[in-house]
Amino acid sequence: MSVVSRQDAADAATGARDAGGGDALRLSDIHMTFRSRGRRRREVVAVDGVSVSVGRGEIVGLVGESGSGKSTLGRVMAGLQVPDSGTVTIDGTAYQGRRGITPGFHGAVQMVFQSPAASLNPKMTIRSILGYAARRAGVPRDGVGSAVSAALEEVGVTPPDRFLGRFPHELSGGQQQRVALARALLHRPAYLVADEPTSALDVSVRVQIIKLIREIQAHHRMGILFITHDLSVVRALAQRALVMYRGDIVEEGDIDDVFARPQHEYTRRLLGSTPQLVPPQDAA
Numbered sequence: 001m002s003v004v005s006r007q008d009a010a011d012a013a014t015g016a017r018d019a020g021g022g023d024a025l026r027l028s029d030i031h032m033t034f035r036s037r038g039r040r041r042r043e044v045v046a047v048d049g050v051s052v053s054v055g056r057g058e059i060v061g062l063v064g065e066s067g068s069g070k071s072t073l074g075r076v077m078a079g080l081q082v083p084d085s086g087t088v089t090i091d092g093t094a095y096q097g098r099r100g101i102t103p104g105f106h107g108a109v110q111m112v113f114q115s116p117a118a119s120l121n122p123k124m125t126i127r128s129i130l131g132y133a134a135r136r137a138g139v140p141r142d143g144v145g146s147a148v149s150a151a152l153e154e155v156g157v158t159p160p161d162r163f164l165g166r167f168p169h170e171l172s173g174g175q176q177q178r179v180a181l182a183r184a185l186l187h188r189p190a191y192l193v194a195d196e197p198t199s200a201l202d203v204s205v206r207v208q209i210i211k212l213i214r215e216i217q218a219h220h221r222m223g224i225l226f227i228t229h230d231l232s233v234v235r236a237l238a239q240r241a242l243v244m245y246r247g248d249i250v251e252e253g254d255i256d257d258v259f260a261r262p263q264h265e266y267t268r269r270l271l272g273s274t275p276q277l278v279p280p281q282d283a284a
């Protein structure tokens with residue numbers, strides 16, 4: 001991707017919604033098709049012309065069945081996947097193509113994943129994992145130690161000294177996910193894409209991580225795209241919901257409206273089949 005403008009032409013062209021006022025992370029008319037090589041060439045349209053936005057200070061829940069394109073959309077939003085076409089606009093700066101995925105893009109948008117164990121290098125200590133992230137985020141060498149400790153404090157991995165020398169496998173799943181969040185926070189991102197960050201965790205730990213994400217979001221006025229299969233988590237956390245089905249956003253609205261008056265048949269089916277694992281009051 002390369003920076004092509006500092007105006008909102010892409011948004012005007014596609015009508016992407018800016019729910020958070022001026023500052024927003026917007027995707028405009030994103031297309032992504034995966035093509036397999038070999039004799040039996042197959043094409044999978046993962047994202048089929050999607051325009052969405054996440055405002056600063058807003059949590060948007062993205063739900064949909066397996067294979068509907070949620071993770072692909074999230075990776076595009078975080079600059080980890082270059083789409084076939086479409087524009088990513090971060091606070092008014094539009095990015096297109098491979099060369100636009102710059103350190104500035106990654107600094108502005110960070111991502112956390114379902115499996116913290118897989119996203120943390122097993123051969124590195126927590127000190128090295130976070131120290132490396134701090135250096136990449138531009139923290140001067142003599143400030144790395146205190147930045148790492150502050151990040152661990154912020155995510156509740158305390159006292160930091162007790163954890164710095166450990167390897168990821170010496171932490172619980174919840175602690176690993178907290179470290180993954182600390183790594184993201186070291187970049188002071190304006191936006192976070194959280195791809196099923198709680199689904200690999202026990203239910204009680206899940207609630208704690210949801211609370212932590214909400215605290216972090218409020219403290220930094222961050223915009224978050226929260227991807228999940230679990231509608232009850234979206235209800236507990238998000239102000240707005242996007243429902244994805246076969247590569248397209250089929251429903252978008254304020255959380256209460258989507259739950260009370262689902263418009264799309266797929267959303268109605270999804271609501272009908274979702275147990276309430278995290279009632280809103282428990283996650284508050």
Ligand SMILES: Nc1ncnc2c1ncn2[C@@H]1O[C@H](COP(=O)(O)OP(=O)(O)OP(=O)(O)O)[C@@H](O)[C@H]1O
Nearest residue numbers: 034035044046064065066067068069070071072073
């Ligand atoms: N790197 C890839 N190569 C080929 N096909 C891919 C690739 N990544 C995703 N796909 C395909 O694109 C479609 C959308 O995948 P994606 O992972 O975005 O969906 P999802 O909604 O996140 O699913 P899940 O909830 O199971 O993670 C699927 O059919 C998937 O198999």
